[in-house]
Amino acid sequence: MIVTTTESVAGHVVTESLGQVFGVVVRSRGLGGNIMAGLRSVIGGEIKEYTALVEDTRRHAIDRLVMNARLMGADAVVMMRFDSGSIGQTMNEVVAYGTAVKIVRA
Template identity: 65%
Template structure:
């Protein structure tokens, strides 16, 4: 599956647009990670626990995006984007979305 953030894929032509597609992940930080992050925030700098959690969530969101596009019989996703938000004090939502298409080599 080709996944790009651009509208076009060099060397390919969009043959069919299947429609919008997304992959959604909601993650909880957990008590241990929240306490450790709170302590690190007092000192300043990167909070590695959150960075790792969000990187994993983005990878999982892309995996779900690809599964959904495959179910639509697409072979590529164009204009892929991420969106994220907080749910309450302890949960983060990561959404990967784009347009599922069928492409062929030019």
């Protein structure tokens, strides 16, 4: 499945727009990770525990986006974007969304 942030897929023509598609993931860092992140925030610099959490969550959100697009019969997702936010102080939400489309080679 092709997933792109652009309006079209290079070398392809969109033949049908199937509608919006998304993948949502909410994750929480464990107590140990929160303690380590808290200690790192005092010292300064990158908080690797949260960087890893966000990277993993984005990958998981894209996986769900692709799964949902396949269920719709899509060949690709165009205009893919991320949105993220916090739920409480320990949870991170990431949404990957875009438009599911059918494509053919140009």
